[in-house]
Amino acid sequence: MIRSLLLAAGLLAAAGPALAQTAPPAYRSNCQACHQADAKGLPGQFPRLNGRANQIAATPEGRKFLMHAVLFGSSGRIVVDGKTIIGVMPAFGRLSDPDLAQALTYVSRLGGGKAPAAFTAAELKAARADQLSSTAVSASRVRLLEAKQIP
Template sequence: MKKRLLAAMLCLSIPAGSAIAADGTALFQSNCSMCHQPNGQGVPGQFPALVGRVGKIASTPEGRQYVVAVALNGIMGAITIQGNSYAGFMPPFKMLADDQVAAILNHVAGLPDGPDATIFTVQDVAAARGKSIAPSAMVEKRQALDALHPLP
């Protein structure tokens, strides 16, 4: 009986976030799909598509930093993506653990065909977490990145 109780206590002491973080698909579905849709296609004029874009944006160090910064800080203001205008607000996801944010971003970077990409690390997210940026300032960051490396 004592052994079972000890085993149960050990299982309860393992952080739930670590078990969940390995599944970027589930994390995306529960945190992002209500706006960006379950397949990442978005809604033109309302919520930008992520499918086929995040991996391309993250192909440069500056792009990878930008994607992580958007996930952590959100974005607010007018942007144009693939000819569609968006003037909305994406909330920050700082409440998620670093491994969860990395898992979501790797899932999205692998869309549409998967498997999840291995672009974003926990260290990338942890480093960006220390550089808080206002959601409205992310629009300027996007414009600067687009001038440096045209965004898809």
């Protein structure tokens, strides 16, 4: 009996981190097709979020950029892991603030390192009020990259 309980406890402990990293429905339905289930993207086609979004979300400017990117989209040329990607990130402003907050929290906690604070619906609501074009979001990415505020 004790052995069975220890085995069950061990299985639950091992499953805990995996369960904590289950992608929320908004990610699975809207992001996974391009960025993949593990958020590792497709080199040269869709950027990796796993291990990058946490670095971007580590600063207030980076957090705002991530929110703007999902709300308003982005386009142009970026280099990720030494591979150039020329593409378009569609705007997902049609999704609710809580859904976007869950998706951003999920990707920003992948890949190890210090996990940033969870994104909140209130943050998304405030970022939504900025009403940016995808071109403006892309330009902000360039400025943040040049200032070494994002990877």
